[in-house]
Amino acid sequence: MKLGHTTIFPNLDASHLYKDVGLFAAALGKVDNTTATIIHFGVDEVEVPPELTHLLKTKCLCPGHGAWHKAQLLNFLRSGRADSVTLYHPTRQNFVFAFFLRLFGLKVYLKLDLSLAHASSLTKSWNNPWRVRSWLTQTFFGVPNIISCEDKEIFKLLKVFPWASRKLHLIPNGMLNEATPLQIDFNIPRDDVIVIAGRLGAKEKNNQVVLDALRLIPQGGLGLWRIHFCGKASFEFTHLVELFIVDRPDLADSIVLRGELNRSEILTEYRNGKILLVTSHSEAFSLAALEAAWYGCFLASTPVGGMAQLTDNWSKGICLPFNDVVYLSKFIERVVVGNIEGMNDFAERVDFVRETFGLEKLAQTIISTLRS
Template sequence: MDNNIRFLTIFTPCENIHLIKDIGMIPYVLYKEFNYNSTIASYNNGEYPYLKTDVKGLKQVFIKQVFKSDFLNLLNFILFNFKKFDVLQVYHFSLKQVFLLYVFKILNFRNHKTRVFLKMDVNDSIKSWKFNFAKKVFYKFLLKKIDLLSLESKKLHEFSVKNDMFGNIIKYIPNGFYDGGTRQDTHYEDKENLIITVGRIGSPEKNNEVLLDGFKEFSKLNNKWKLELIGPIEESFNAYINEFMNDNPDLNGKISFAGSISDRKDLEHRYKKAKIFVLTSISEGFPLVFLEAIKSGCIIVSTDLNTAYDVTDNGRLGGIFTIGNHMQLSKILNEKANDEEKLANDCISIQNFAYENFYWKNICHNIITLINGEIN
């Protein structure tokens, strides 16, 4: 398929450069699987190493920092470059982002391929959004030009539709994973009695104290299981770890802290070894660690985040507990650990579920359809 579509994703200037491996996946897969001419636009903030590895093949253009305002810099970039692209995609819903898409669409009105797409990448905060009359009118006017607006969670999508927040352009499009078309299943026999979590260990929103307390209770009944926390450790959390381990000497050898792992193969190997992935977060958008876990055959045990219901098929392939409730977490872990047959069956079931629902090639095909079919 040769679409000859020139697709541009604007990489928000304030984003960490390392996020380009995630934000770049839509244009990358459109390039790899559908022959789109894909480009990332960003500030020149230094090296972007993932453009040479994870999303190799994406083009990159730099946005000139003419003004102190990021918005004006982006607007200036669009004014001088709109003719070079057919489709513009941005992240995060705001009046400024919607206006940028509107400007691109208006300027490119002679191009019949022109489409605009905003991926919201939002969490529960959307439920508290309030628009005054003037904002509602302005948004309604601007949104008429938007071809696709997406939410990553079924629950938030249902909420937005029920409350008629964005009209009929709002669609459910989850995040995904990509393996280059080389699926390699993880076998349950290769896994260990291991529970892992991955993230910024000790950051307040991750609420890792609940994980440690929950595992402590779980270990009283299951002494053959281990817990590994993977990711950089917040400086302020080290004192808590030391106190916790000193107070629970029986957990020495059962709990380990791996630190930050930048080697993707090493990290993937740890997912493949684990049987259970736990997330104790207070709030999240769509954690990409969920996808890395289910792709590797881990069942998810998570706080009742919106996307936790999506990746566990409403709890069928995992477990969901109330935020902050370590006893409920320990109970779910105990139930999972004591049902070896279901753990084994779920290992392959959740990998099948992952590929059926969260594989980027399928998601991008859906995106193409939703922005008005295969543009020609």
């Protein structure tokens, strides 16, 4: 029996099933009326959540030496149980996989999944025609049937290469209704909450700039608004929050470290809150931002991957300068007094995001290209 669309993702864990790895695979299966498969390496199967089991399954290849894994994988795919394969990231291993998969007659989709900074770094190394590595890399980019990136700026950056004119597509990350089961009631008022989500304290997230901005806000300046930090916090960031509360005890009840949340809890934060705040230095197309926008949150973000697309070129959100403490402080003050245009247009944002980033439509583009 054919498995239809198969994804190879060696280090799969349960969290990936709600990210692009799992959701794109499920969407390809849904559109093509098959059950997609994600192949990974390890000891235990990764359990598919109940709402996705009719679209997706996982297969764990038993542990062993790296070469044994690859031999198992190629034998499994060669046996005729798949007709197309999705690979993630432009790695040496994936280029080798792509070569053999095409040799076996399978169609290959390579999802680059790059940040703008990473894409810029790669293109600098590719621009030297005299380097053997550059020539090999660009040759291998001709192997997959379709290659996609998520961000418009990255698409412009890569479009200059010869392989890109034939292979490269702009396909942003998207969302499935099955993965976002919480319903929205627009008649229920939202909480005065700014949500910050992700790996709190990670260098690229730049979360400490929020604390620096809050220090500039006068006493009582937050009113009843609260800042919810959602995600696992590093020891260093937790300590910074503790020091902040010592300095600003008047804001002790306004700063909430929510910790790691399960799927239902984080979606509830997005459904009930008003704003998602992103202060990152660098980021690929943010799935947290996509989920928040899917539930109507106003996006206030630095210009990192995918944000301009999610906000319809910032008409449904606001672009924050990188690391500008004063600007961020003034923005928060404007939020508190309700001086942000379009902040409460939740239904309009939901309509835009679900129409533009619904994965069924995006998956159809991939399937049509693979079969053309």
